[in-house]
Amino acid sequence: MTQSELTISRFIAAPPAAVWDAWSDPAKLARWWIPAPIICRVDQLDLRPGGGFVTRMREEGATDFQPHVDGCFLEAIPDERLVFTTVLTEGWQPVDPWLALTAILTFEAKDGGTLYSARVLHKTPEESAKHEEMGFYEGWGTAIGQLAGLLE
Template identity: 85%
Template sequence: MTNPTELTISRFIAAPPAAVWNAWSIPANLEKWWIPAPIECQVVTLDLRPGGGFVTRMREGSGDFQPHVDGCFLEAIPERRLVFTTVLTEGWQPAEPWLALTAILTFEAQDGGTLYSARVLHKSPEDSDKHDQMGFQEGWGTAIGQLAALLE
């Protein structure tokens, strides 16, 4: 039985975990794939340490950048695992996000590449359903596909 507050997605990427980590840990690289094209991503803060900030903005066309993620990293193990949440911001400051979630990202070495997995936890089944209906599989799947295209 699946957890009603959890959404998951995985994909094999034909690149080593070090390459996947570099795509996550360098702002200019993250901007290339983190949001489904043609929406543009801007990385404002990417402090990969517990308590470090994670802030991205998005823009469609020539409009202004709008909020996307304003969160906090809970764990950062190079080339293996990243965990962030939107219920805290940099320095462990409590937040009230439009969608509360905690994302657990793993980069597992497998068959000469990386099994990239995202496990996204929500505070309630209703929030999980809301995120799913917003297009979780399509949106996160597209972003992971862009990551694979960048690295393969």
């Protein structure tokens, strides 16, 4: 691990195919992708290289959805691996996001379940530190816990 990346992993007592399904179904993704009680809306989920990935979030009681992720998938290998970035949007269009990152998600079959790992790369160590200070481990950990709760 370099100073410009953050990683988090968790064992989920469900097979990789179930984890992939929870990622590939917009209704399921909306249930776990953002820590509750924040509400997630999936606007685009095109799991192919160059496909768009757009989610929005809304605080409980608020009326408007705010930006969450506006990105592009770089790789999608069913039941194994997903890679997305926020520095590109659908069709490889370059953008200057509020938080530049590339996330490498792996779903490794292990002990009858899945070792779910997220490796999040940032442009600089400072950007990585900023993401960590924003609550990376708490936020991503909560979301992965919600994924486990959905599947186990």
